[in-house]
Amino acid sequence: MTQYVALSAILFSIGSIGVLTRRNAIVVFMCVELMLNACNLALVAFAKQHGNLEGQVAAFFVMVVAAAEVVVGLAIIMTIFRTRRSASVDDASLLKY
């Protein structure tokens, strides 16, 4: 049990560090997916421990949302890349004060 949670925490940390440090939008996107899946792992693990289905149901919801997010997110990244010839998230910083 502990191993599952530990793995989940490690995956989440890798994901979050990736989001904060990498500039490439695709990589950032993959890191976000990594964080989501770390959460899924934790949810399923806890659901198994408590012996009910709620955690697993929540994991399915996260998957659905992640799928939708991939669709929208990749579309946005594609558009940005087409207009700016760059996939760097720091370049898309026009929406500010």
Next chain:
Amino acid sequence: MNLHALTTIPVVEPIAADGVFSLLWLVIALPLAGAAILLVGGPLARGALDRWGHLIGTAFPVGSFVVSLLLFVSLLGRGEEERQIGQHLFTWFRTGSFDVGLDLLYDPLSSLFLLLITGVGSLIHVYSIGYMEHDPRRRRFFGYLNLFVAAMLMLVLSANYVGLFLGWEGVGLASYLLIGFWQHKHSAAAAAKKAFVINRVGDVGLSLAIALLFVTFGTSSFAEISAVSGDASESTLTVVGVLLLLAACGKSAQVPLQAWLLDAMEGPTPVSALIHAATMVTAGVYLVVRSNFIFELAPHAQTAVVVVATVTLLWGAVIGCAKDDIKKALAGSTMSQIGYMMLAAGLGVAGYPFAIFHLLTHGFFKANMFLGAGSVMHAMDDDVDMRHYGALQKAVPVTFLTFAMGYLAIIGFPGFSGFWSKDKIIETALADNWLVGLCALLGAGVTAFYMTRLMLMTFFTDRRWAEGVHPHESPKVMTVPLIVLAALSVLGGVLLIGDWIVTWLAPVVGEEAHHEPPLAPIVVTLITVGVVAVGVAVAWFTIGARRVPREAPQDVSFVTRAARSDLYGDAINEGIAVAPGRRLVGGLATLDRHGVDGAVEGGALAVMGLSGQLRRVQNGFVRSYALSILVGVLLVVLALLAVNYS
């Protein structure tokens, strides 16, 4: 002094109006309709109203006069107990225990006022047809005059203080509009404002008095208060009395609220005659006489009335002596004569009938003289300076003769109306208090002096006309009202035959218990006539027998200089009220600008600066947003943990 205790205060017990008396409301409604047609109807039929407005505006007050006369004759035919008639028109407002109706009260007192207002008012309307003939805004002028007449009638016909207040404010408004009628003149606009503001000071007194009466008696109706006024403490009634006196001072131009009357002469002359001589300024006297059930029970308030009145009658007379402007001299005289009326009203039951008597005779002769002065100005191309007149008796014979009737009446020439009324007041004053009586006597002498001076400078002495002035008599439409008023000035004394006016007013103001005067009336009369003769003689020797300079001499005594500047009335107002008020307002403005505005604007600036710094957080970098989200989540988790494990 304590004659009042012997007499009982009559209770007002109006009986319902029936027969001809149900027309009572028409007296007010007619001039009000006239005002509405002339003022509101302008946009609908401007051409027709501009052409015929003056005739419409005159027809309504005349109609009102006819109704008043009809009512008066009917009232004469009734028994003494049935002479108070009430008419309930509608409930004005009712909240909780407040119940104010628009009620009218027709009794011997208001019957006389009705005749004076509508009678003299109609004559002045007729006169104005001639006087205002060439004024482009004649329709509006007649509209305002009608509005004034309606308001004044409301004032004297109301059966409660709230209705009286409605009329009171109405005449104040009409007075403002008419003083400032020639608003293109800066002085007229300023005078109108001055009159309005000073009158507001008096109105504060009246509204406070009404509120206090509501609190004390739970009603504002004359009938109900007069029945229970004895139940209230004397101190309450004294306060009410003094507040009513303040109101009367404002409207009747008594010291210390007298300063507006002289400036009010900026209005057209018929206005001066109607409002500032014959009717509106007597509203204060009416108020005191009508509130007799309060003043009779508050001797201190009565004393205050007497003091104010005595000061005013001398104050006005002194001003009248030094003015070269014919209208201002007459205005000073008006102030002084109203002082006489107030004096009589302050003397209680013994004086009330004579206050009203003098009010009526003064209404006749002062309206006569003001209109006469208007006629002279008309002849002299609107010059008002008496130093430019002289030797006019041949040029304007009708005006001269009618003016002379008014003159003889005001100085109290034996047989003329003013003789009877003023003599009675002096007699009553002497019986009450010798000092007040002597002041009244002195006032009569000064009156004789300044009126003779006015008469001599205008109609006699040598010609001092300006170049190119060709005096001519006014048209018939102006001289006929003068003749009627002159006749009334001569014959006004008939009201005193057999003490008719005393008996007539007795149901309203009470009748004095008989007492022995300290001086026989004939002695008082002789002394008065003697003092008047001295006044006339002094005027003759100082003015009539010398050359009158065309320019007012500057090397004059201190007294003359003081009187020329209205006994420093304006300076006193400036020092006591205006300058401190201005300083207070200035201080408040500074506080507002620097204190309040500073706090508000400073706060806004601080918020602006703070937000200017805060917006730097929105730097557009997605990763920095992600970091703040992460930090936030961590903080929330830590907080949850801290709560769970503490």
